Amino acid sequence: MIILAVVAGIVAGGLVTSTLLRKAIEKKSEHLLKDAEEKAEMVKKDKILQAKEKFLQMKTDYENTYQEKNKEILKNENRLKQKEATLSQKFEELQRKQKEVTTIKDNLTSQLELLNKKQADLDKAVKQQVEQLEAISGMSAEEAKAQMIEALKDEAKSEAMVHIKDIVEEAKLTANTEAKKIVIETIQRTAAEHAIENSVSVFNIESEEIKGRIIGREGRNIRTLEALTGIEIVIDDSPDAIILSGFDPVRREIARLSLHKLVTDGRIHPARIEEVVAKTRKQIEQEIVETGKRTAIDLGIHGLHPELIRMIGKMKYRSSYGQNLLQHSKEVANLCATMAAELGLSPKKAKRAGLLHDIGKVPDNEPELPHAILGMKLAERYKEPADICNAIGAHHDEVEMESLIAPIVQVCDAISGARPGARREVVEAYIQRLNHLEELALSYPGVVKTYAIQAGRELRVIVGADKVSDDEANKISYDLSKKIQDEMTYPGQIKITVIRETRAISFAK
Structure with missing residues (x-):
């Protein structure tokens, strides 16, 4: 019984407790709901206020923009009205000028009609006078005109023949003398030394021991040097001398300088030979350019293309029948300048043509063309003047002469190279x-x-x-x-x- 009473008490207590809890929860829920409603109302009011403020701001911006647009439209309208007024004024001015032009045109038309009438009257009067003259002279105007022309032609021919005869006779008397005088003065004023070039170079050595070092073990040094330079190296019983044989003076000079450097340094082996030959070849190229520049400066010739300057420098290592090509070209240039000055022509142009006249003998590829034609094409490629190009191409009559410089270059080339002694040719063979x-x-x-x-x-x-x-x-x-x-x-x-x-x-x- 006691147990039942305890259980009943517990159950009753639980019911009371749950009732109390439910009431507390319901009360708290009502309170939270009320708070949430109040907060929502406040948020709603804030949003409405913000929306109203934004609307007012947008309205204000729109009104400002509208006012600015109105101002701009009014400004444009005023500008258009001003332009319209200006155009109206110009149109009125144009109409006024057009009326003036029409008036002037009408006046000119009336004056032209008056002149035509006077010209017709004058032509009629002239015709009447011509008819009277024809009646008096017994011949027509055309016949009289033809007769007068023939008389004037015969008189002019006779006078011209007399003058021509006098001029020809005077030219015959003085031309030969003047030509010889100019050539002799040119030759006398331009003195140049002549040295015959050979196809071998001699390299002197201090002792015979160096020959063995140059030859190397089983000839490897000399074979390497010959292969790199393209020059035949002759080592024979000649005392203290080595012969470098080859028809290309540039290669001979590279071989000679390379040998000199190798012998001076003392290290002679294939790798060193390759290094020295490469450096020497580069040095010779630089010397060629420097020689071309120095030659152009010495002769006072400016504005040459760098490739033409290089070719002029390369002339130093070229020969024509034993005559050094650079010395020959410099001599021809000076001869041309002297002769052009004597004849009243441009010495600068003549000197330029004389220096470049044999430029076709030095290109690297050497095509199957006459050197005069090749030189002319090279000069044209490097933008030389037309008369200079023609003088280069015509100095052996390969092309027709078109300027007065061309025969001067031809004559001076013959003066420099054609006389005995200038080029390799013994007297007996000559x-x-x-x-x-x-x-x-x-x-x-x-x-x-x-x-x-x-x-x-x-x-x-x-x-x-x-x-x-x-x-x-x-x-x-x-x-x-x-x-x-x-x-x-x-x-x-x-x-x-x-x-x-x-x-x-x-x-x-």
């Missing part, structure tokens, strides 16, 4: 070549005399007028030029001139 030229010409039928002149650059053939006709003389000249080309070796070119003349001689007794 005389033998001249005799051979004359004998070839004498072998043709009808030839009376032959003369090889201008150091063998020209062959004059005199034929009998009674044995050879004009056509046969032309044929002899052509056949002889072909025969000389096929049978002889000579520098430059040879001019063949066949002379045929008829003389009628009588005696008055």
Whole structure:
């Protein structure tokens, strides 16, 4: 019973407790709900206030923008009104000027009609006078005009013939003398030394022991040096000397300088030889450029292309029939300048053409073209003036001469290189070549005399007028030029001139 009473008490207590808890919870929930409603109301009021403020701000901004736009529109309207007023004023001015032009045009038209009427009256009066003159003279106006023209032509021809005859006679008397005077003065004022170039160089050594070091073990040093320089190195019984043989002076100079450096340094082996030869080749290239620049400066020639300057420097290591090409070109340049000054032409242009006239002999690739044509093309490529290019191309008559500088360059080239002694050719060979030229010409039928002149650059053939006709003389000249080309070796070119003349001689007794 006691247990039941305890259980009943516990149950009753639990019920009371749960009732009390439920009431507390319900009361707290009501309180929280009320607080939430109050907060929501406050948030709502804040948002409404913010929205109203934002709306007011946007309204204010819009009104400001609207006012600015209105101001701008008013400003544009005022500007347009001003332009319209200006255009109206200009249009009125244009209409006024157009009226003035119309008035002037009407006045000019009336004046032109008056002039045409006066011209017609004048033509009518002239025609009447011409008719009267024709009636008096008995010939028409055209006939009188033709007769007067013929009379004036005959008179002008006779006077012109007299003047031409006088000029020709004076030219015949003075031309030869003046030409010889100019050439002689040019040669005398330009003195130059001539040195014959060889195809070998001699390298002197202090002792015979160095020869063995240059040859190397089983000849490896000398083979390496020959392969790198392209020069034949001759080591024989010549005391204290080594011969460097080759036709390219640049290669010979590279080989000579390389040998000098190797012998001075003392280290001679293939690797060292390769290093020294490479450095020497670079040094020679620099010297070539410096030589070209120094030559141009010494001659007072400016504005040359760098590649042309390099080619001028390379002339130092080139020779033409034993004559150093740079010395020959410098001499031709000075001769051209002197002769141009004597003739009243530009010495600077003549000197420039003289220096560059043999530039076609030094290019690296050496195509199958005559050196004059190749030089002209190189000058054109590097923007030289047209008269300079023509003088280069025409100095061996490869192209037609188009300027006065061209014959000067041709003559000065002949002065420098064609006389005996300037180029490698012993006197016996020189005389033998001249005799051979004359004998070839004498072998043709009808030839009376032959003369090889201008150091063998020209062959004059005199034929009998009674044995050879004009056509046969032309044929002899052509056949002889072909025969000389096929049978002889000579520098430059040879001019063949066949002379045929008829003389009628009588005696008055």
